[in-house]
C-alpha cells in the first residue's frame with residue numbers, strides 16, 4: 001500500500017500481548033496492542049498520526065505548528081515534543097482560563113518552552129478558526145494541526161496501524177473479530193475503519209467515546225473518512241451504520257474519574273502490570289468489558305488498543321491515596 005510521506009519517529013511496530021490474569025473473559029480472549037509504547041515522550045496514538053502530519057508540515061515549509069487541546073492533552077504534549085525533535089516552533093491553544101499546577105503533560109509543555117495561549121471553553125468551540133487566525137498573525141509560516149491530529153492526513157497513522165495488526169495476527173495465528181479503542185477526536189477510529197475497508201477485512205472496529213455523544217462521534221468519524229476518500233481518491237462507501245461506538249463510559253466527565261475508573265486502573269496495574277490513563281484507556285477498557293458482557297462482539301480474540309496517556313495519571317495521584 002502506498003503511503004504519503006512520513007517521518008518515522010514512532011517506535012513501530014508496537015507489540016500485541018495477551019492479558020495475563022484477564023485473558024479469558026466471557027468466552028472471549030483479550031489481547032492488547034501496546035500503542036502506549038510508541039515512545040517515551042511521544043507515547044500513545046498521537047505519535048502515529050504526527051509521523052504523517054509533521055512530515056506534511058515540514059514539506060509545506062512551515063517553521064511553526066499550532067494545535068489545541070485540554071490542559072493535560074496528550075496530543076499537545078506529543079506535538080510539542082515532535083516539534084522539538086524536528087526544529088519547529090510550537091504554539092498550543094489550551095482550554096482553561098488559568099494555568100494549572102505544573103504537573104503531568106502541562107509540566108512537559110512548559111519544560112519544552114512551548115508558547116501557550118489559554119482560551120475559555122466557550123472560545124474553544126471555535127478552536128479551528130482561532131488557530132487559523134493565530135497562524136495568520138504569526139511571524140513564521142505556521143501549520144495548523146486540528147484537535148487530536150484527527151483529519152484525513154493524521155488518520156494515515158491508524159491505516160498503517162491496521163496494516164500492522166493484519167500482519168501481527170497472521171504471525172500469531174489469530175484472527176481478531178474486533179478491535180476496540182478509545183475515541184476522543186475520532187482519528188484513531190477513522191484510520192482503523194479506513195484500513196479495514198481498504199483491506200476488505202472482516203474485523204469489526206469499535207470505539208468507546210470519552211466525551212460528547214456517540215452520534216456526534218459517528219458524524220465526526222464519517223466526516224474524516226469522507227475527507228480521506230476525496231483527498232486520496234478512494235471509493236470506500238463507508239456509511240454511518242458502519243461506525244460502532246459504545247456510549248455511556250464518560251464517567252463523571254471528560255478527563256474526570258470516579259470509583260469505576262479508579263478501580264479498573266488499580267486492577268489492571270496490579271493484575272496485568274499495565275498503566276491505564278484516567279481520560280481515555282480506563283474508560284475504553286470499561287466499555288470493552290461491557291461489550292464483552294453483552295456478547296456484542298464476534299466470538300474469539302479481541303484486540304484492545306492501549307492508546308497511551310500515561311503522563312495524565314500522575315496529576316490524578318491524590319485520587320489513589322489509600
Ligand SMILES: Cc1ncc(COP(=O)(O)O)c(C=O)c1O
Pocket residue numbers: 044045073074075148150182183184185186187188189277280281307308309310
Ligand atoms: C491516550 C489517548 N487515547 C485515545 C485518544 C483518542 O484518540 P482520537 O483523538 O484519535 O479519537 C487520545 C486523544 O484524544 C489520547 O490521548
